[in-house]
Amino acid sequence: MTLALPRTAPDQSPLAIRGLTVSYGEQPVVFSIDMTVQDGAMTAIIGPNGAGKSTLLKAALNIVKPLSGRITVYGQPLAQQAHRIAYVPQRASVDWDFPTEVLDVVLMGLYRDLGLLGRVRAHHIRQARDCLARVGMEDFADRQIGQLSGGQQQRVFLARALAQKADLYLLDEPFAGVDAATESAIIDVLKSLRAEGKTVVAVHHDLSTVRAYFDNVFLINRRKMGEGPIAAAFTPETVQATYGGRLADGQISQLTMGA
Amino acid sequence: MGDEFVILSLAPLLIGICAAVACALPGNFLLLRRQALIGDAISHVVLPGIVVAFLVTGRIAAWPMMLGAACAALVAVLLIETIRRLGRVDAGTAMGVIFTSMFAAGVLLLEQSDTSSVHLDVEHALYGNLESLIWLDATGWSSLLDPRALAGLPPELPRMALTLLAVSVAIRIFWRPLKLATFDEGFARTLGIPVQVLSLGLVVTAAIAAVAAFDAVGSIIVIAMFICPPAAARMMTNRLSAQICWSVAFATLSAILGYVLAGYGPLWLGGTDAVSAAGMIATVSGLILAGVAVIGPHRTA
Amino acid sequence: MLLDALLLQIGYNATLVTLGSAALGLAAGATGTFLFLRKRSLVADAVSHATLPGLALAFMLMVALGGDGRNLAGLMAGSALSAWIGLLSVSWLTRRTRLAEDAAIGAVLSVFFGFGIVLLTVVQTLSAGRQAGLESFLLGSTAGMLFSDAILIAAGGLLVLASALALRRPLLMVAFDPGFAETQGIDIHRMDLAIMTLVMAITVVGLKVVGLILIVALLIIPAATARFWSNRADRVVLLAGLFGGLSGYIGAAISATAPGLPTGPIIVLTGFAVFTASLLLAPGRGVLSAALRHRSHQRQVHLRQGLLALAQDQPVYEALTRRLLRRNGLQRADGVPTSEGHSRAAAALRDETRWQALRSSAHLSELSARDDGLTLILDVLTPDQIAELDRRIATAPGTA
Ligand SMILES: Nc1ncnc2c1ncn2[C@@H]1O[C@H](COP(=O)(O)OP(=O)(O)O)[C@@H](O)[C@H]1O
Ligand SMILES: [Mg+2]
Numbered sequence A: 001m002t003l004a005l006p007r008t009a010p011d012q013s014p015l016a017i018r019g020l021t022v023s024y025g026e027q028p029v030v031f032s033i034d035m036t037v038q039d040g041a042m043t044a045i046i047g048p049n050g051a052g053k054s055t056l057l058k059a060a061l062n063i064v065k066p067l068s069g070r071i072t073v074y075g076q077p078l079a080q081q082a083h084r085i086a087y088v089p090q091r092a093s094v095d096w097d098f099p100t101e102v103l104d105v106v107l108m109g110l111y112r113d114l115g116l117l118g119r120v121r122a123h124h125i126r127q128a129r130d131c132l133a134r135v136g137m138e139d140f141a142d143r144q145i146g147q148l149s150g151g152q153q154q155r156v157f158l159a160r161a162l163a164q165k166a167d168l169y170l171l172d173e174p175f176a177g178v179d180a181a182t183e184s185a186i187i188d189v190l191k192s193l194r195a196e197g198k199t200v201v202a203v204h205h206d207l208s209t210v211r212a213y214f215d216n217v218f219l220i221n222r223r224k225m226g227e228g229p230i231a232a233a234f235t236p237e238t239v240q241a242t243y244g245g246r247l248a249d250g251q252i253s254q255l256t257m258g259a
Numbered sequence B: 001m002g003d004e005f006v007i008l009s010l011a012p013l014l015i016g017i018c019a020a021v022a023c024a025l026p027g028n029f030l031l032l033r034r035q036a037l038i039g040d041a042i043s044h045v046v047l048p049g050i051v052v053a054f055l056v057t058g059r060i061a062a063w064p065m066m067l068g069a070a071c072a073a074l075v076a077v078l079l080i081e082t083i084r085r086l087g088r089v090d091a092g093t094a095m096g097v098i099f100t101s102m103f104a105a106g107v108l109l110l111e112q113s114d115t116s117s118v119h120l121d122v123e124h125a126l127y128g129n130l131e132s133l134i135w136l137d138a139t140g141w142s143s144l145l146d147p148r149a150l151a152g153l154p155p156e157l158p159r160m161a162l163t164l165l166a167v168s169v170a171i172r173i174f175w176r177p178l179k180l181a182t183f184d185e186g187f188a189r190t191l192g193i194p195v196q197v198l199s200l201g202l203v204v205t206a207a208i209a210a211v212a213a214f215d216a217v218g219s220i221i222v223i224a225m226f227i228c229p230p231a232a233a234r235m236m237t238n239r240l241s242a243q244i245c246w247s248v249a250f251a252t253l254s255a256i257l258g259y260v261l262a263g264y265g266p267l268w269l270g271g272t273d274a275v276s277a278a279g280m281i282a283t284v285s286g287l288i289l290a291g292v293a294v295i296g297p298h299r300t301a
Numbered sequence C: 001m002l003l004d005a006l007l008l009q010i011g012y013n014a015t016l017v018t019l020g021s022a023a024l025g026l027a028a029g030a031t032g033t034f035l036f037l038r039k040r041s042l043v044a045d046a047v048s049h050a051t052l053p054g055l056a057l058a059f060m061l062m063v064a065l066g067g068d069g070r071n072l073a074g075l076m077a078g079s080a081l082s083a084w085i086g087l088l089s090v091s092w093l094t095r096r097t098r099l100a101e102d103a104a105i106g107a108v109l110s111v112f113f114g115f116g117i118v119l120l121t122v123v124q125t126l127s128a129g130r131q132a133g134l135e136s137f138l139l140g141s142t143a144g145m146l147f148s149d150a151i152l153i154a155a156g157g158l159l160v161l162a163s164a165l166a167l168r169r170p171l172l173m174v175a176f177d178p179g180f181a182e183t184q185g186i187d188i189h190r191m192d193l194a195i196m197t198l199v200m201a202i203t204v205v206g207l208k209v210v211g212l213i214l215i216v217a218l219l220i221i222p223a224a225t226a227r228f229w230s231n232r233a234d235r236v237v238l239l240a241g242l243f244g245g246l247s248g249y250i251g252a253a254i255s256a257t258a259p260g261l262p263t264g265p266i267i268v269l270t271g272f273a274v275f276t277a278s279l280l281l282a283p284g285r286g287v288l289s290a291a292l293r294h295r296s297h298q299r300q301v302h303l304r305q306g307l308l309a310l311a312q313d314q315p316v317y318e319a320l321t322r323r324l325l326r327r328n329g330l331q332r333a334d335g336v337p338t339s340e341g342h343s344r345a346a347a348a349l350r351d352e353t354r355w356q357a358l359r360s361s362a363h364l365s366e367l368s369a370r371d372d373g374l375t376l377i378l379d380v381l382t383p384d385q386i387a388e389l390d391r392r393i394a395t396a397p398g399t400a
Helices: A053-060 A078-084 A102-114 A122-134 A148-165 A180-195 A207-213 A236-243 A250-256 B004-034 B036-057 B061-087 B092-111 B124-127 B141-145 B147-151 B156-173 B177-185 B185-190 B197-217 B220-234 B240-268 B279-294 C002-006 C013-037 C043-049 C050-062 C073-097 C101-126 C147-166 C166-177 C178-183 C186-226 C233-257 C261-280 C287-311 C319-327 C338-361 C364-370 C381-395
Strands: A016-024 A027-036 A043-046 A068-073 A087-088 A167-171 A200-203 A216-221 A225-230
Touching: A027 A053, A027 C287, A043 A180, A043 A207, A043 C233, A053 A068, A053 A078, A053 A200, A068 B156, A078 A087, A087 A148, A087 B092, A087 B177, A087 B185, A102 A122, A102 A148, A122 A148, A148 A167, A148 A180, A167 A180, A167 B220, A167 C319, A180 A200, A207 B185, A216 A236, A216 B177, A216 C319, A225 B061, A225 B279, B004 B092, B004 B141, B004 B156, B004 B177, B004 B197, B004 B240, B004 B279, B036 B197, B036 C013, B036 C101, B061 B141, B061 B197, B061 B220, B061 C043, B061 C233, B061 C319, B092 C186, B092 C261, B124 B141, B141 B147, B156 B197, B177 B185, B177 B197, B185 B197, B197 B220, B197 C013, B220 C101, B240 B279, B279 C101, C002 C043, C013 C043, C013 C147, C013 C186, C013 C233, C013 C261, C013 C381, C043 C101, C050 C073, C050 C101, C050 C186, C073 C101, C073 C147, C073 C186, C101 C166, C147 C166, C147 C178, C166 C178, C166 C186, C166 C233, C178 C186, C178 C287, C186 C233, C186 C261, C233 C261, C261 C287, C287 C319, C287 C338, C338 C364, C338 C381
Parallel strands: A027 A225, A043 A200, A043 A216, A087 A167, A167 A200
Antiparallel strands: A016 A027, A016 A068, A216 A225
């Protein structure tokens, strides 16, 4: 575990959020959130269903419009640094019936390199195939995207994110609904990203694997319920407060103490 | 295929093909974006557009009318989007509310204004008059090389050809972001692609194609070509570029077969008069679609 | 003049048309609501355009049999038949191929309409000299409406209305939650077909008055209008009937007052005017009230966040927050809180601390779901419970 990392100051943080409030209708679903993502670490965003985890990520990317709050990416406004972020949504807003193949989808991650009219050259194809290989999907390059299973689709979108060569990876429940093999393939990729010095933030719903997978946690239930390294912030008290009595006491201490 | 063909049929046939392909190209993206009926909406609101253009300029001239129609299409799309967002009304309903109301306004304006002296009526707007676009200055195939005769080509032909060229170029240039934003709008947004501008641009391109085609061939073909060739093409392949090629082929085939059947079909059946070419082109495109829906290799997901 | 028309004082024919239009509008509005709630409004457009071939074929058939060809009942039967085929085509394309419903609608609409135009040109050449007048079905025409036509339209409309109301329970259930409806033993496909049949019937009945291009407006606009005024499905049906009937009545009356005011378009535009007014002004879902609510909510959020920042001596980042604090007399221009600002900030912080404490309380933590940042704990807990929380806070400093 890379616990010894120095804490990142807000003005250098890959993602720093201050006073963020998002409402759907007249109901705040995320209220006055401050968050400072640590550079080069893996952070889990944890909270019960409907806690606003997805909304937090979407607002950080300006996909939903916040009511208030400031967001900086590597110390600068999002618009200037957007190219350094890759985002894998919980359920991609994708047209599954679209006439396109898996390799094509990964090539979309190279859009910034290719631009409007740039030709797709052999090295682009090679990059895309490499990314597919990293997630173990190289044999599916020619499949139509709608013909894959949910876990395979998830891996393809991770490959597309890899192709973006970003510095900050935001993933919304990358392990939801995938089988154990896919889960370990994905976590290996994420750990290799960290080894390359990239920053990973993932919404995570499985409390039992938090310790094994992540360095930091961010606990949220409409408000921030805790933030920091696993050892300090992922305690029975904070988890209990976050889940508000929805988990039994024994369950919590068992999960958060680690075996 | 003699001189008579060149004089009577060559120009309408080419105009029909250009119109069909110009509409089918953006139609592919509209289809994939579940906006197929935008074509329907656009072709309805063309009527108020040209009536207003006529009232403003006081004469029947192609360019102002095309401009008027394009503006009407833009206004319609913006209104649809506005009431969809602000009123939380579903897209189909929003379209239905706006295009019927604008069409009604067009009919009302037409009735209120004195257009008896000019050829401007609803039926013309619906069926166009492809058959009448003959090349009077031609004498035979050799006229194709005769500048004087070429100058006498119906103006609809160069206009339609230019439109087809413009539409093709626009789609080629914005191919990549269009494809990306159509497939995964959320991702396109995070890449910084101006998704809404692109979407509006697509609709405007479709509107330009619709308006130019409408001027020459009426609005039925427009709606049919926006939807039928791309829909049939989608069931032929799972690759976007191949789909586009198929749709162009189907559009061309519909235009040729439809025109020929309309002109000669009744004669073969012992009748004397030709039937509406626009209607027949739409019918043929429907038959193609029906055929592909039954035997197309990728007709089901 | 308009008043006379509205009071049905300007002649027999105008009265006939006005009453017929009102009945049609009422029936179309109520029926269209089911379609609207099912989010399939534009199927009506396919149905209405698909009437054209049947219209032309019925005409040809009646002429071939030596009849007049313009018999309204005969034309209605023909158009119903081809609309039915169009409907089946939409349903077949949607279910049996990968095409989405909107593509199926567009394809059927344009192809049937195109084929109808082909047949119309045939009719024109067949009836050389004699005016078939089928073009009037495109945009509708009420000139020279016969009493029997009016009766047919009104009776047909009311019959459809009665059927729609009889079926309203299962129809609404399917529209609201198809999955649940299925578990209740309702056959969704059959119900959809029932809606479509009613829509087809209305279309056929309304062709004469508003024409096949605009009939879809009578089905959709009243329902979309009514939706702004109620969240209850049965009320929406009633209101849509009301709005539809009113549009028909007023539109037809206006159209009767002067030449050059075609009935169909005027009815549609009347309906659109009511729609626009509702979109803007309706309480609840209307644009104006939603904008006002959003603004007040945004201010509430900023004020609350501003007060919390003041209480904790944190900088206030946003200009809007600072402006609100100043305007409410909570902060001076130089950024120092006023005395009222101090006390309200302290109150906000106290509220916040109590919410925090509530989360770790064994028997109150269930209530933490009500903490949305704006709800005051005073509105959620009894004074006794608050006192208990305050004791917890006092004994465990550092939770705040
Ligand atoms: N587009 C939306 N419109 C209205 N409410 C929404 C929308 N998206 C999410 N919500 C609501 O906001 C809350 C937070 O949602 P979300 O951020 O998806 O939670 P999480 O990802 O933590 O499960 C939920 O109560 C959800 O119902
Ligand atoms: Mg989520």
